[in-house]
Amino acid sequence: MNFDESPEEAAYRAKVRAWIAENAPDMSGLTATERRQWHDKHKDVARVWQATKAAAGYACISWSPEWGGAGGTAIEEAIFGQEELRAGLQFNYFRTGLDMLLPALMEHNKDEASLARVPSAVRGEEIWCQLFSEPASGSDSAGVRCAAVRDGDSWVINGQKVWNSGAQIADYGMLVARTNPDVPKHKGLTVFWLDMKTPGVEVRPIRMMSGDNELNEVFLTDVRLPDSQRVGEEGGGWKVIITTLMNERASLGSGTGLNWRDIIALAAETPSFDGPAIEDPAFREWLADLYVDAEAIRLLSFRTLTSLSKGATPGPEGSAGKLLWSNLAQNLTDKALDLLDHAGLMDDPDEATMNGAFQHRFLWAPGLRLGGGTDEIMKNIIAERVLGLPGDIRVDKNVPFREIPNGR
Amino acid sequence: MNFDYTDEQKALKDEARRFLAAVSPLTVVRAALDNPAEGYDKALWARIGEQGWCGAAIPEEFDGIGMGYVELCALAEELGRSLAPVPFASTVYQFAEALLLAGSPEQKAELLPQVAGGSLIGTLAVSEGPGVLAPDRIATRFADNKLTGVKLPVTDGLAADRAIVLAQSDRGPGLYLVDLTSEGVERSLVSTIDPTRGEAQITFANAPAQPLGTPGEGLTLLSRIQDRAAILVAFEQLGGADRALEMARDYALERYAFGRPIGSYQAIKHKLADVFIRNEVARANAYYGAWALSTDAPELPLAAAAARVAGSNAYLLASRENIQTHGGIGFTWEADCHFFYRRARHLGLILGAPRDWKRRLADRLEQRVALEGQQP
Numbered sequence A: 001m002n003f004d005e006s007p008e009e010a011a012y013r014a015k016v017r018a019w020i021a022e023n024a025p026d027m028s029g030l031t032a033t034e035r036r037q038w039h040d041k042h043k044d045v046a047r048v049w050q051a052t053k054a055a056a057g058y059a060c061i062s063w064s065p066e067w068g069g070a071g072g073t074a075i076e077e078a079i080f081g082q083e084e085l086r087a088g089l090q091f092n093y094f095r096t097g098l099d100m101l102l103p104a105l106m107e108h109n110k111d112e113a114s115l116a117r118v119p120s121a122v123r124g125e126e127i128w129c130q131l132f133s134e135p136a137s138g139s140d141s142a143g144v145r146c147a148a149v150r151d152g153d154s155w156v157i158n159g160q161k162v163w164n165s166g167a168q169i170a171d172y173g174m175l176v177a178r179t180n181p182d183v184p185k186h187k188g189l190t191v192f193w194l195d196m197k198t199p200g201v202e203v204r205p206i207r208m209m210s211g212d213n214e215l216n217e218v219f220l221t222d223v224r225l226p227d228s229q230r231v232g233e234e235g236g237g238w239k240v241i242i243t244t245l246m247n248e249r250a251s252l253g254s255g256t257g258l259n260w261r262d263i264i265a266l267a268a269e270t271p272s273f274d275g276p277a278i279e280d281p282a283f284r285e286w287l288a289d290l291y292v293d294a295e296a297i298r299l300l301s302f303r304t305l306t307s308l309s310k311g312a313t314p315g316p317e318g319s320a321g322k323l324l325w326s327n328l329a330q331n332l333t334d335k336a337l338d339l340l341d342h343a344g345l346m347d348d349p350d351e352a353t354m355n356g357a358f359q360h361r362f363l364w365a366p367g368l369r370l371g372g373g374t375d376e377i378m379k380n381i382i383a384e385r386v387l388g389l390p391g392d393i394r395v396d397k398n399v400p401f402r403e404i405p406n407g408r
Numbered sequence B: 001m002n003f004d005y006t007d008e009q010k011a012l013k014d015e016a017r018r019f020l021a022a023v024s025p026l027t028v029v030r031a032a033l034d035n036p037a038e039g040y041d042k043a044l045w046a047r048i049g050e051q052g053w054c055g056a057a058i059p060e061e062f063d064g065i066g067m068g069y070v071e072l073c074a075l076a077e078e079l080g081r082s083l084a085p086v087p088f089a090s091t092v093y094q095f096a097e098a099l100l101l102a103g104s105p106e107q108k109a110e111l112l113p114q115v116a117g118g119s120l121i122g123t124l125a126v127s128e129g130p131g132v133l134a135p136d137r138i139a140t141r142f143a144d145n146k147l148t149g150v151k152l153p154v155t156d157g158l159a160a161d162r163a164i165v166l167a168q169s170d171r172g173p174g175l176y177l178v179d180l181t182s183e184g185v186e187r188s189l190v191s192t193i194d195p196t197r198g199e200a201q202i203t204f205a206n207a208p209a210q211p212l213g214t215p216g217e218g219l220t221l222l223s224r225i226q227d228r229a230a231i232l233v234a235f236e237q238l239g240g241a242d243r244a245l246e247m248a249r250d251y252a253l254e255r256y257a258f259g260r261p262i263g264s265y266q267a268i269k270h271k272l273a274d275v276f277i278r279n280e281v282a283r284a285n286a287y288y289g290a291w292a293l294s295t296d297a298p299e300l301p302l303a304a305a306a307a308r309v310a311g312s313n314a315y316l317l318a319s320r321e322n323i324q325t326h327g328g329i330g331f332t333w334e335a336d337c338h339f340f341y342r343r344a345r346h347l348g349l350i351l352g353a354p355r356d357w358k359r360r361l362a363d364r365l366e367q368r369v370a371l372e373g374q375q376p
Ligand SMILES: Cc1cc2nc3c(=O)[nH]c(=O)nc-3n(C[C@H](O)[C@H](O)[C@H](O)COP(=O)(O)OP(=O)(O)OC[C@H]3O[C@@H](n4cnc5c(N)ncnc54)[C@H](O)[C@@H]3O)c2cc1C
Pocket: A129, A130, A131, A132, A133, A134, A135, A136, A137, A138, A139, A140, A162, A163, A164, A165, A166, A215, A367, A368, A370, A371, A372, A373, A374, A375, A376, A377, A380, A392, B266
């Protein structure tokens, strides 16, 4: 048990802290709105930052140089990430590609032209999106209906995807399609990657309850892909999906966004009954409970790192971090609005406390409990794969996919 | 950075688990429960003493093994799992820590070797009745090297040979060392929700006592002792919570209702997943505490309060939902579930209730934020 950094780690941290201070993008010219995720100006800053990092050997630090990485350690990568956060640099545009999809591509596709995509993604030239969910296939991620049919050396794809984060700006996507509807659902899936400009791909943004525009519907009409863009075996898509979802949980489980320091700062300046809210005993008791969860998220991500650095892959325990983090986000923003009282209503970035960050996050938090696996699915994973309890009764097991009943 | 026990520590922990499974099965706990007058299992305590565990973190100069605090945490986790009815927490986490922190060279030389060898039981006597302890509510008094007052309840108060007592003096609150066999000390058993760990009322009537540490600084010292003990107790809580969850899981796999195992129902699965998450939160915070304790890091007070809050929350939930998962059988005297329920509450109260520790945690967070504000 050692949370002290080794001298090398401490030196690395000092080095990257200095480098970040010198090279960090200046966002002071952006308005509060322009500083939000998915805003064009914010995205432009993010691209430049990613390229700057890649040039200096700070992008995908733990990947080998062959893939545009720096050949460093998982710990170094984590240290850099922490220093980025500390400097207020939080860009998520490349996460889906770099944390989830491209590792799966590298593992399951040996085609040279396909693999050539990786280094440019590392440099921030290309943004990737995940085209997994469908209107009838969310939690039930093997319930995919989007169909791919073989035609010689290529595939013809028809169907619809939904809830695709960043598809509106993405250059590439990774997609799950059904290649055989006559076998049980998990067995007939195949994964592909595609250029989002491929003819037949149409992206329609969805406006979220937060007012932001991150999610999309993607329609695929006679989209033709060469077989070289297949990721993994034909009919072996489920394996690829599992690789990406495990990586997703591990990545989400480290937790970002508003935290206990922010609510302490708010409580210190917000009046309550007999003084600032920070002095209210009920608030303090709530804060203690929140803190132990927040601290656990941080520490559990260290544990994941410890096992990654020993060569293990992220396991189902990652689900605990994801669940804790998304619920914490909802509790924390609820409490902030409560403290602000009537003024908690205002989310106008020019009027509201902290540019309305709490309100914006309040309207975001419900999505955090859904995206990347809902609370309920995470609990199933913990119950079944960690505790070894029986799987839910499946009425669709061993049934050919085309015979499975469907509702809404 | 390493967020785990080392291989040697794991080996120690495995060995401790095997040992405790052999010498302290739940039948031993039940026997202690049925015989509260004893307050602890003497034979078991002797076996644990022979293992040298009491001296795990006591330096070799005082006849301890001086292994280290992470090792002691690993043992605490296993003791917590086993629910062993022994005065280990009082003697090792509190009494010995108090001596190590503030004992005079003579006090250390006299008492620590006896603790390390398992021949002396010690305890800390703080509480004087209901509610959070406040400096102006300490009625026990120290004057002319004599103590007068009533402490209630005192964990392991009947079993203990010596106690460290919180009392008022002309110079403010202080801690005082008392030989409990001396004149002027009267003790009686008090019935509690966890009879496997004896609690007593101790009356001091001009009992001879000597100061431990600087008189007037007793509350600061107490807080330092309690921080250290809180981390060790958090490991007992974690061990107990893990075992309660395993018990519930095992039962959920065996018990059938409506033609299938109850563990296949989501209401049960999700309940146990919630317990797992609370245990993970407790584990994360406890590990951090272990590191802070073993390195005497400046983060220790903050880490201790977090470990205590998380440990108490987790054990309470795990022990409660273990009974619920067992259904009617879980509520009977015959089933073992109530041992964990009792012990969860016992461990959650012995160093001050979670409510009090949440207040401490909030204080320490504020200090942390203020300190960070001063950094460049
Ligand atoms: C912010 C955000 C970003 C996202 N980004 C992407 C993306 O980039 N790419 C992508 O492909 N998808 C993405 N998603 C989709 C996401 O993966 C799905 O929304 C999620 O898996 C839930 O599926 P669903 O919306 O169809 O809900 P449903 O599956 O219909 O679930 C509805 C409710 O039923 C519950 N439920 C379903 N099955 C069970 C069960 N077996 N047991 C108990 N309860 C159950 C759910 O927990 C939920 O409460 C995103 C979603 C959000 C909100």
